[in-house]
Amino acid sequence: MYADDKVLAPVAVSTYARVNHLRETVQALKKNTLASQSHVYFLSDAPRQGDEKAVAEVRQYLKTIDGFASVTIFERETNDRVKNNRGGIEYLLDKHDKVIFLEEDVVTAPGFLEFINAGLIKNRDDQNVFAVGGHTPNLIGLKNINSDFYCVRRFHGWGFGIWKNRYEEIGPLPSWKEIKNEPLVMAALMSMGADMISMVKLEAAGRINAFDIRSCYFLAKNKEMKMLLPRQTLVTNIGLDGTGEHCDSTDIYINHKLWGKVEFNFDGDLEFSRVLLFKYFFFYSALNVIPRFKRRFFKV
Numbered sequence: 601m602y603a604d605d606k607v608l609a610p611v612a613v614s615t616y617a618r619v620n621h622l623r624e625t626v627q628a629l630k631k632n633t634l635a636s637q638s639h640v641y642f643l644s645d646a647p648r649q650g651d652e653k654a655v656a657e658v659r660q661y662l663k664t665i666d667g668f669a670s671v672t673i674f675e676r677e678t679n680d681r682v683k684n685n686r687g688g689i690e691y692l693l694d695k696h697d698k699v700i701f702l703e704e705d706v707v708t709a710p711g712f713l714e715f716i717n718a719g720l721i722k723n724r725d726d727q728n729v730f731a732v733g734g735h736t737p738n739l740i741g742l743k744n745i746n747s748d749f750y751c752v753r754r755f756h757g758w759g760f761g762i763w764k765n766r767y768e769e770i771g772p773l774p775s776w777k778e779i780k781n782e783p784l785v786m787a788a789l790m791s792m793g794a795d796m797i798s799m800v801k802l803e804a805a806g807r808i809n810a811f812d813i814r815s816c817y818f819l820a821k822n823k824e825m826k827m828l829l830p831r832q833t834l835v836t837n838i839g840l841d842g843t844g845e846h847c848d849s850t851d852i853y854i855n856h857k858l859w860g861k862v863e864f865n866f867d868g869d870l871e872f873s874r875v876l877l878f879k880y881f882f883f884y885s886a887l888n889v890i891p892r893f894k895r896r897f898f899k900v
Contacts, residue, residue: 602637607718609666609761612862614643614685615704617654618663620841621838622704630667633862634713640668643688646679669778682809693764698724702759705839708734711862712834716761719749722866728824729870730766731817734834736760737883738857741876742831748864749840751826751872754792757813759835760827760886770814776804779817794885826870832859 602608611629615622616765629635642662647655662673685701692699700716702708712734719732733756736742742750773779779800780786789796795814805811821823836858 601718602634606652607721609700609720610711611638611702611713612643612688612692613640613702613704614645614681614688615658615662616645616681616684617658617659618653618704618839620655622661623660624707624838625702625704626665628707628709629713631710633709633710634717638668638713639670639706640665641672641688641692644673644675644683644703644859645681645684648679652685662834665739669680685812685822687722692801693762693767695869697816698761698763700759700761701760701869702734702835702878704836706734707836707838707858708759709834709858709860710858711864712749712759714832714862715748715834715864716759716862720761720763723828724763725868729758730819730825731755731762731829732828733747733757733761735837736829736831736833737880738833739876739879739883741879745831745876746759747868748831748861748867749828749868749888750831751828751870752877753788753791753816753819753823753826753872754796754880754884755812755819755827756829757815758814758837770811770818773800773804773814778899779804784822784823785817785820788823789816791881792820793881795884826872828866828870830859830864832857832861834859839897 611624613629629640632638642665644655644659644662659673659675662671667672674688685703689699689701698720700713716732717736719729723729723732723815725817733758735758736750786797789800799810799813800817803810805818820829
């Protein structure tokens with residue numbers, strides 16, 4: 601246990617209209633070993649036309665939540681997913697210099713808050729560590745490493761912790777024409793998985809507004825920067841059922857069992873593993889290839 605709960609990062613949970621997803625997320629978060637010491641802020645976006653009843657149900661449920669050091673609810677009066685998420689993150693970063701962020705469909709293991717907080721405390725002064733994430737793909741190679749963590753250049757947004765000075769590094773992308781004329785950046789982006797280039801194109805064209813994609817571009821440009829992830833995943837996304845904002849329905853993560861570990865060692869080497877990154881690349885390339893194969897040959 602931490603002697604002073606002020607050393608822990610505040611937790612921001614963004615929510616909209618999926619009360620059943622939110623309940624699962626909250627119940628799991630309450631089972632975290634640091635739940636009773638954590639100050640949790642719920643960022644409730646205002647409804648779009650037709651969603652008034654669902655949002656009202658979410659807001660009614662939010663008022664019943666306990667089990668944390670404190671619960672604060674921000675209810676936006678106008679609908680804007682990006683402003684809801686980033687406005688809350690930036691408010692907490694201004695006050696606390698660090699934040700843990702997750703959305704209403706991210707279910708956490710009991711050790712999630714411990715891993716993210718320990719990683720933020722341990723690596724605060726290492727400017728080459730961009731963020732600490734809770735999600736990791738199910739890679740066979742990870743079972744053979746001795747550390748509780750490993751490093752990648754791809755940003756993972758399903759439950760992460762970040763410091764203010766790293767968050768403020770992320771800005772708009774240049775045009776796709778400029779990006780594709782940066783060979784080292786293009787190579788770094790492609791090494792993150794075959795799905796990355798298409799998403800960066802969309803972001804550069806202004807067709808999406810995704811902090812995680814802009815973060816991936818930033819990590820591609822800054823080759824020493826890295827993200828720390830757990831050896832086994834500490835989160836699962838229950839929004840991959842077709843209800844999520846940007847994620848299609850998929851079962852590719854169905855065998856990703858949550859790690860039951862609740863104490864973590866962050867001592868050791870922070871270098872990248874080439875063999876592991878090779879497997880990592882193929883996992884995320886499969887996310888792109890498999891759906892295309894199904895659509896072409898099975899019409900799904």
